[in-house]
Amino acid sequence: MTRKILLTTAFGAGLGTALGLMAVPAVADTSDSRIALSNNYAGNSWRQAMLTSWETVTGPAVAEGVVAAADAFTTGENSATEQAAQIQNMILQGYDAIVVNAASPTALNGAVREACDAGIVVVSFDGIVTEPCAWRIAVDFHEMGRVQIEYLAEHLPDGGNLLEIRGLAGVFVDDEISAGIHAGVAEHPQFEIVGSVHGDWAQDVAQRAVAGILPSLPEIVGVVTQGGDGYGAAQAIAAAGRDTPIIIMGNRQDELLWWSEQKAANGYETMSVSIAPGVSTLAFWVAQQILDGNEVPKELVVPFLAITQDSLAEDLANTPVGGVANVEYTLEDAQEVIAGAM
């Protein structure tokens, strides 16, 4: 099915860009192209799911001859210097496109510039780079924070006290989501954030931080989160013997399972929102489309993945045990995102 779509797009693209080349192979202009994934970190379940998705989608793409290679590389330490060196190696190895999840928005700009100068297409996603020659597939993290308050305002019209669990201090994603949450609270002044802790996007860290602040907090009606911390918060609140407030979840399977158990037991309602790790596959197709000669805007936005009370059962069933709810993107999805940004 993918092949059919590819054929038509390759044909369409071929008409536009390679009219003179009659001997172009039937599949796509990119069948000789080699794409590399430069990844800065693999030490959590989200990143592992991201790499697995990359394999799942690029494996068949390589087998079918859409691209010649799609190799994934991860640096040992989460360090920008190491990743810059890795990108320089990729330039020397002659890749046609580099898809990068960057350790820093600015520290890799030099290496990215070198790649662009060497005629290599650079597509950054999730951890994006600011270098103008690269493409950016960004997540609207600000909105991801704001919709949480929006949801709470709908379900708790009277408002009340909120506990905020933040991510890893000093990371831009943490600042963005938190800014979105605070913007939401400004819109809905019936809510007040009475406590804020850093959960580092990890259940055990969030559990410890929440357990530490909880005894000194008044009654809370909601917990706003950043993903990977909802289950830990639920456990800490249960251990303190408090009533369970609305805890916004972050698409992890243990969170969804807990939610579904609570839903079955007492009709518990909440929502869950995060980015799908499969965004790496979207970046892959975007890189392929650029190599194919299509015009692609430099700034793309990927929608985040929200799970509602109604979609919970289905999404939980589709999420691997212990993993993260995921979406793997197809070529059509990538084209849709590109068309939407035009």
Next chain:
Amino acid sequence: MTFLRMTASRPWLWAWIAAVAVFGITIAATAGASAAGLAQAAFTFAAFSVIVGLGQMFVITLGPGNIDLSIPATMTLAGTVSLKLMDGQEAMILPGILVALGIGACVGVLNYTLIRALRIPPIIATLALSFIVQSTAIWTNRGLRVKPPESLASFSTGTLWGVPNVAIVAGLLTIAAWVLLERSGHGRRISAIGQSLPAARRAGIPVEGVRLATYVLCATLAGLCGFLLSCFSGGAALNMGAEFLLVSIAVVVIGGSSVAGGNSNVPGIWGAALFLFLVVSMLNTYGFGAGPRLILTGFIIIAVILAASARGRTAA
């Protein structure tokens, strides 16, 4: 004067004084209403720091250069493999515990092998091994969180007469560690090696055997801690050990043990572990942002260490 003399002979007192002070300031925010809840939370989370801290203490006691940096990776691997093996089944609990402890022991043996056979300094050897161990953990389960068996989950999050079960486990281990360090020949040998390696050799202490046993003990405790923490938090995570590298060393130092080795004390580890948890809770409670909180945490830790070591010097 008597107070000074008392603290001089008991360097661990400072960590406890600091912990109690921070506890008081924190509950003052709610006029004391939160005391029981906060104490319970503090003992729960301090327990994990204590378990790895005890192991690190024995290694540090061995003297300059001895340290185990593979604790986080060992915790992660032990948690990941044992929870995958148990797969939520009650019948597999015993094999699960044994595998967690076994992984710890193996890492300890490998650590010592690198140090002894290849003559690599411990700081490098244990760090290098930790990369291998961490990669093995990633490879084993690719970060999927397997739930612990129900009875283990409820045991690790439960309490007995208001005392968290994990704190009881850590408490029993602390008593055992105290007996081992202060009352057994083995503990005397560890301290002797830390005070002077050549003197210990001349005295006929089987230095290498003692070092091997100490590294194995430390890694085994890390394995146990990884196992308990994964049961407590509902599954092993690839980055769950990350914080415990610094914590395991900090509780030893703040607890009043000598970083140079040869002179350690057990009660200080509890005081320091409680203190480290409570400092973060206190600053969170008073609404400090991440930046000021980290800076203040740093300053408070430095202050406690200075206070403890200044008293130590006057005594000497």
